[in-house]
Every structure is written in C-alpha cells, then in structure tokens.
Amino acid sequence: MSTYDVEETGMSEQQALMDFPGAEALRAAGRVEAPSADALARAMAAVEGAARREVREGVVVAPLRKRRRLLSVIALAAVAAGVAVAGVNLRAGDQHGTARAQSASVFLNNVAEVAATQPAGSGRYWKTRTDSMGAYISRSMDVTYTSASGKPFRKSHFPGWRLGSRTYDWNGLDALTTDPDQLLRRIENTTKASADEDEDAATLGFVQASTLLANAPAGPRLRSGVFKALADLRGVSVVGTVKDSIGRSGTELSFHGGVGTTEVIIDPRTSKLLELIEPWRSEKDQRRATYLSTGLTDSIG
Incomplete structure (x- = not known):
C-alpha cells in the first residue's frame, strides 16, 4: 500500500485492504465446512477468469483502490463456494495451487463424460x-x-x-x-x-x-x-x-x-x-x- 493511499483514505493498511465490495460477506462467512469439489471448481474458475482479465487490464499493478475490484470478485466467489476462511487472512500459495488442480480435475472428468x-x-x-x-x-x-x-x-x-x-x-x-x-x-x-x-x-x-x-x-x-x-x-x-x-x-x-x-x-x-x-x-x-x-x-x- 502506498503512502498516498493511506493519506488519501485515512485508513490503516489492513482497513484499506478490506475496504471493497463483498468484504463484509467474507467476514461474516467465518469458518465453514469445506466446499464440494464442484463448488470449488466453479469458484476457482471464476477467480482465475477474473484475475486473468484484471491482469490484462493492468488493474493488479495499479494502486490499491483499483485492486479492490479484484478482491471483491475473490471474496464473493469464496463466500458462494463456502470456502473456509479465518478472519481476513487471504493467503495464496499451496492451497491455491491445490484448488486449481482440483478444479482442472473436476472439469476434465466432466468433459470425459x-x-x-x-x-x-x-x-x-x-x-x-x-x-x-x-x-x-x-x-x-x-x-x-x-x-x-x-x-x-x-x-x-x-x-x-x-x-x-x-x-x-x-x-x-x-x-x-x-x-x-x-x-x-x-x-x-x-x-x-x-x-x-x-x-x-x-x-x-x-x-x-x-x-x-x-x-x-x-x-x-x-x-x-x-x-x-x-x-x-x-x-x-x-x-x-x-x-x-x-x-x-x-x-x-x-x-x-x-x-x-x-x-x-x-x-x-x-x-x-x-x-x-x-x-x-x-x-x-x-x-x-x-x-x-x-x-x-x-x-x-
């Protein structure tokens, strides 16, 4: 987060990060049961598609206030799929890679049918x-x-x-x-x-x-x-x-x-x-x- 963003909004870095449409729904979701494979596949496909479009538009490397568009999509997809979240901890890494693999597996097995x-x-x-x-x-x-x-x-x-x-x-x-x-x-x-x-x-x-x-x-x-x-x-x-x-x-x-x-x-x-x-x-x-x-x-x- 840039100094400009902090001064412009008057928020802390964490407050500004979570200031996007869908944040309240994400917080309210709390910890839930693990989603089904189909639900996870749909959510991850939506997130991947949104991320791809945002990267093409240059939003991901833009100031934080523009990146909130992408975060809102991720938040809504997570709540819709019932993805287990704790507080506001949105970390990428091995879990994201595993979800993408599960998404591909579900899709390919469906296409096989x-x-x-x-x-x-x-x-x-x-x-x-x-x-x-x-x-x-x-x-x-x-x-x-x-x-x-x-x-x-x-x-x-x-x-x-x-x-x-x-x-x-x-x-x-x-x-x-x-x-x-x-x-x-x-x-x-x-x-x-x-x-x-x-x-x-x-x-x-x-x-x-x-x-x-x-x-x-x-x-x-x-x-x-x-x-x-x-x-x-x-x-x-x-x-x-x-x-x-x-x-x-x-x-x-x-x-x-x-x-x-x-x-x-x-x-x-x-x-x-x-x-x-x-x-x-x-x-x-x-x-x-x-x-x-x-x-x-x-x-x-």
Missing part, C-alpha cells in the same frame, strides 16, 4: 481443418492436404499420432487402451522422438495427448479415457472461460512445463478441442493451432 456420449461417426477419411489448411487421412495413412479454400495441393504419407514413446496409425488408435491409468502412464513416460524436439518431455506428453484429442480419429471411449488421464496429470490447471482466436467460447486449461506454458481451449458442451497454443524453444516462441472442424468424411474437399 461428454466425450463418451458423442457419436463415433463413419467415413473413409479423417478430416482436420485448421485456420491455415486442411488434411484428409485415409486408413492406409495416405494424406491429402488442402488449402484454406479446400483445394487439394499435396499428397503424402502421414506418419501417425504419437503418445508416450510410440506412434500409432489409424488401426493402432482403434486398438489402443482406453484405460485412464494406462494412458496416464504413457503420457507421463513420453520420450523425445528426435533431438530436434525443443519441448521438455512433460510438455511433449501434454501436447501429444491434446493433439490426439484435437485431430486424431480417436473413438469416444479413447477420447474419454485421455480426458480422464489428463485429469490426474500434475501441472494442469483451469484458467477460466475465454474466447479463442476466432471468437468461440471455451474453457482454457494450462500446463506448466519446463519450456513454458501450454494452453488448450475446450468446448465443454461437445468436448471438442478448439485451440492449442504450445511453447517452442521458449515461452516467447509459440505455435498456435486453431481447429475449425474435425471428423469423418467420405470425400475430399
């Missing part, structure tokens, strides 16, 4: 269309690339989708285990395919799993299993509700690895992965893939 109910579909090709190009992969792993307008421009052989230390073709994905514990072990035991890969092994594992969810012909049970595996992966946290680069709404998750932070945006209503932003070489170098549409089809174009 959605994924399990999606139709499998049918078709000769697996189609992926991003903001830059399209790809049509056959069961023989031949791939036809198309321009943003849908015009074919190159044919090649697709090497497959990596998960852990192995690469899977279309038939291999059909035979891959759907057990979350086994999938988690594969993700955690990821190894680099070549020395040219710049991500650390942990980031590679998360990116591979996210890519499989985004643009691989994984059936509903496999996608559900991968979501459940990620729910138990350390380092995953919920950021909150955001817009992707083309304005679609989804829930953003982040993974904190050795290279930097990887971000994914998921539509919780459909379990579709909308966007993947991964660090490359460093936090400053990022690669983004925006998935416009994916699915099975019988024709190219």
Whole structure:
C-alpha cells in the first residue's frame, strides 16, 4: 500500500485492504465446512477468469483502490463456494495451487463424460481443418492436404499420432487402451522422438495427448479415457472461460512445463478441442493451432 493511499483514505493498511465490495460477506462467512469439489471448481474458475482479465487490464499493478475490484470478485466467489476462511487472512500459495488442480480435475472428468456420449461417426477419411489448411487421412495413412479454400495441393504419407514413446496409425488408435491409468502412464513416460524436439518431455506428453484429442480419429471411449488421464496429470490447471482466436467460447486449461506454458481451449458442451497454443524453444516462441472442424468424411474437399 502506498503512502498516498493511506493519506488519501485515512485508513490503516489492513482497513484499506478490506475496504471493497463483498468484504463484509467474507467476514461474516467465518469458518465453514469445506466446499464440494464442484463448488470449488466453479469458484476457482471464476477467480482465475477474473484475475486473468484484471491482469490484462493492468488493474493488479495499479494502486490499491483499483485492486479492490479484484478482491471483491475473490471474496464473493469464496463466500458462494463456502470456502473456509479465518478472519481476513487471504493467503495464496499451496492451497491455491491445490484448488486449481482440483478444479482442472473436476472439469476434465466432466468433459470425459461428454466425450463418451458423442457419436463415433463413419467415413473413409479423417478430416482436420485448421485456420491455415486442411488434411484428409485415409486408413492406409495416405494424406491429402488442402488449402484454406479446400483445394487439394499435396499428397503424402502421414506418419501417425504419437503418445508416450510410440506412434500409432489409424488401426493402432482403434486398438489402443482406453484405460485412464494406462494412458496416464504413457503420457507421463513420453520420450523425445528426435533431438530436434525443443519441448521438455512433460510438455511433449501434454501436447501429444491434446493433439490426439484435437485431430486424431480417436473413438469416444479413447477420447474419454485421455480426458480422464489428463485429469490426474500434475501441472494442469483451469484458467477460466475465454474466447479463442476466432471468437468461440471455451474453457482454457494450462500446463506448466519446463519450456513454458501450454494452453488448450475446450468446448465443454461437445468436448471438442478448439485451440492449442504450445511453447517452442521458449515461452516467447509459440505455435498456435486453431481447429475449425474435425471428423469423418467420405470425400475430399
């Protein structure tokens, strides 16, 4: 708190800190029973989203009187969720990190249930269309690339989708285990395919799993299993509700690895992965893939 704030308000530092909308409700809450996992997930998602917006607006580094906006959001979310508080002690740290992890786990397990109910579909090709190009992969792993307008421009052989230390073709994905514990072990035991890969092994594992969810012909049970595996992966946290680069709404998750932070945006209503932003070489170098549409089809174009 600055000297200006003290002189301007005539309050002590502690009094000024707690002078924000929602403070009285927070004090009145006192000590309560621990919240449910769902309530905590909702509260933490709200707090993370509010904090993200405030940081973007420069409020967090502004004078104290502006930071009260963020504190009021945190206070109301805490009371709504029934978060146990003692007096006015609002400390961040291990408990905050644990809450974010619990929030991610709840969200991912819920999305896993959605994924399990999606139709499998049918078709000769697996189609992926991003903001830059399209790809049509056959069961023989031949791939036809198309321009943003849908015009074919190159044919090649697709090497497959990596998960852990192995690469899977279309038939291999059909035979891959759907057990979350086994999938988690594969993700955690990821190894680099070549020395040219710049991500650390942990980031590679998360990116591979996210890519499989985004643009691989994984059936509903496999996608559900991968979501459940990620729910138990350390380092995953919920950021909150955001817009992707083309304005679609989804829930953003982040993974904190050795290279930097990887971000994914998921539509919780459909379990579709909308966007993947991964660090490359460093936090400053990022690669983004925006998935416009994916699915099975019988024709190219």
